[in-house]
Amino acid sequence: MLAELTERLKRWQAEGITHLVVDVTANGGGNDWAGPAARLFSQKTLECPHLGFVRHPHWATALRHDEAEVHKDAERSELLPPADRALLTEAKGRLAALVEEAEKPCRLDEAWTVPGFRPQCHLVVREGLYSCGLYAFLPAGSLKGVASADVLYDGLSWRAAPGVWSGYVAVLVDSGTASASEEFASMLQTGGAAVLVGARTLGAGCGHTNGGIRLELKHSGLVLKAPDCVRYRKDGANEVEGIPPDLAVPWSKGDSPQLRGQKALAILRSWAAASP
Numbered sequence: 001m002l003a004e005l006t007e008r009l010k011r012w013q014a015e016g017i018t019h020l021v022v023d024v025t026a027n028g029g030g031n032d033w034a035g036p037a038a039r040l041f042s043q044k045t046l047e048c049p050h051l052g053f054v055r056h057p058h059w060a061t062a063l064r065h066d067e068a069e070v071h072k073d074a075e076r077s078e079l080l081p082p083a084d085r086a087l088l089t090e091a092k093g094r095l096a097a098l099v100e101e102a103e104k105p106c107r108l109d110e111a112w113t114v115p116g117f118r119p120q121c122h123l124v125v126r127e128g129l130y131s132c133g134l135y136a137f138l139p140a141g142s143l144k145g146v147a148s149a150d151v152l153y154d155g156l157s158w159r160a161a162p163g164v165w166s167g168y169v170a171v172l173v174d175s176g177t178a179s180a181s182e183e184f185a186s187m188l189q190t191g192g193a194a195v196l197v198g199a200r201t202l203g204a205g206c207g208h209t210n211g212g213i214r215l216e217l218k219h220s221g222l223v224l225k226a227p228d229c230v231r232y233r234k235d236g237a238n239e240v241e242g243i244p245p246d247l248a249v250p251w252s253k254g255d256s257p258q259l260r261g262q263k264a265l266a267i268l269r270s271w272a273a274a275s276p
Contacts (some may be wrong), residue, residue, distance in 0.1 A: 029179025039162035042193030047136035052230035067095035203242035
């Protein structure tokens, strides 16, 4: 899919197209493909958002696994360039610290039983991870041949060169834009690579990792799947608040698809006319 998208962008540029609209309205998301896809649309460096995670054995197990993989690569890194060896050494230390954070207890159940309870800890670890790994961005060619490279930055595992498109980009969003689609839009907006047009997105946030955390209520037997991570925007906002557009489209609940399209097109024409 990335190869096909790359070829289309190259073809459109060769045909002299300068403005592009990416429509992710009513797009409920998908997976980490959103990151490398976003990078195709800009020659700027697009960093991944911060990823917060809950203190829980679920995350401790996943981080210990990553730590072991990086440790193996660090032990046999003598043939790697010095910069890559330094990355692995730093990553090993950072993962050890993250495992320690994940294992720290943070009991909040007394909030339900103790009047005036004030928590002495925070359930979410906010620093140390990004949605794409330990680093927000690493240049192509980093950690070549290193098995655990995607632990540090999963963009290295995708065969796609960033920065294919050099023109203007608008991303059309609405309340149906969710999850990975929100990450796609947010990365482009935060990186100054696109203008968002439409309405505030759904606010699905990060959600669940590695199958999520299963909670079974002891008395009723009800099983819940609780979110175990948080994606934070550059200004610290939680993505569950939704991603606000730069240019709002005055859609109304009763608008027909045709009217929605007409309203969006009017805003997009104004945007294109105002572009330098």
